[in-house]
Amino acid sequence: MMGLYSIRMRGAEGGPHEEGGRHISGAERIVEEHDLESVAASLIHRALQHSKGKSDFINIRIDAVHDEDIAYVDCIAIDEHQTESVKESHxxxxxxxxxxxxxxxxxxxxxxxxxxxxxxxxxxxxxANTGVRLDQDNMRGVRVSHMDACGTEIRPMNVHMREALVLATKVQSCPGIVGELCWSDDPDYTVGYVACNGVYHRIPNMKDMGNPIGGRVFFVDINRPIHEIVDYLENITVLVRW
Structure with a gap:
């Protein structure tokens, strides 16, 4: 593959994140050069039209991606569950x-x-053994970046699920991480997931409709140096094969 670029967007309300702005939206893609303009436009639209509010700070960053720096990872399996309540889902x-x-x-x-x-x-x-928190920044945490899917999707899916599946696959491919727990910060999206043992478990009702708070936790085997885990998650380019 030639001419690939990483394009990343983050949007906030009330100024940049570093100056106390409230996080509204973040997304990224790895695309060919001829798709950059259309993808940039779609990411800007997302930052301006998000259900959490309208970003007044939008940062778009574009970087060339070199073939030799890409790690290809097979998509993890999908298991969909049905539940009737937040309590049951948890x-x-x-x-x-x-x-x-x-x-x-x-x-x-x-x-x-x-x-x-x-x-x-x-x-x-x-x-993963003691439950002790290992990251240093309470409201930033570790931000997984430099990832996308390649090839034709194995099944139709909405943007939430596609992005979650790509992220979960990259995280599961990281040596030292044994599991993940997540639900969305989108107030209109109550689906969350658990990823472990090579499976993405999609679970409905992980929070109440209208709840604007979401987050994710990565469970780490402490036998691996934390800086290596963080570097992989934040800096290594991963393309997920469906």
């Missing part, structure tokens, strides 16, 4: 995670997400 998520994470760490993850005062830009890192 119980299911905990059950799934306890195959790879201690009960203490799982409970701490739900506590951390339940106590968020606002939306983080990235993910919380938790020790």
């Amino acid at each position: 119980e299911l998520a905990k059950e799934l995670l306890q195959s790879v994470v201690t009960n203490k760490a799982v409970e701490q993850a739900f506590t951390e997400l339940g106590q968020l005062p606002g939306n983080m830009r990235g993910a919380i890192l938790l020790d």
Whole structure:
């Protein structure tokens, strides 16, 4: 593949994130040069028309991607679940995670997400055994970046699911991470997921409709240096093969 570019958008209300602006939207793609303008326009539209509000700060960054720097990863499997309530969904998520994470760490993850005062830009890192938080920035966390899918999708899916599946696949491919818990900060989207053992478990009703707070937790095997995990998640370019 030739002529690829990483294009990343982040939008905030009330100024840049670094100056206290409220995070509205973030997205990224890895596309060929001839698609840059149309993709940039769609990302700007997303920042201006998001259900969480209208961004008054929008940052677009475009970087060339070199073939030799790309890691290709096969998409993880998909398992869709049906539940009737937030309580049932959370119980299911905990059950799934306890195959790879201690009960203490799982409970701490739900506590951390339940106590968020606002939306983080990235993910919380938790020790998969002790539940101790490992990242240093309480409201930034670790922001997974430089990723997209390549090839034809295996099934029709909405933008939320596509982006979540790509991100979950990159995270699952990172040595040292054994699981992930996530639900969206979009107030109109209540679906969340658990990723572990090479499977993306899509779970409805992970929060109440209208709730604008979401977040994600990565469970880490502490035997691997944290700086290596963070570098992979934030800087290594990954293309997911359907």
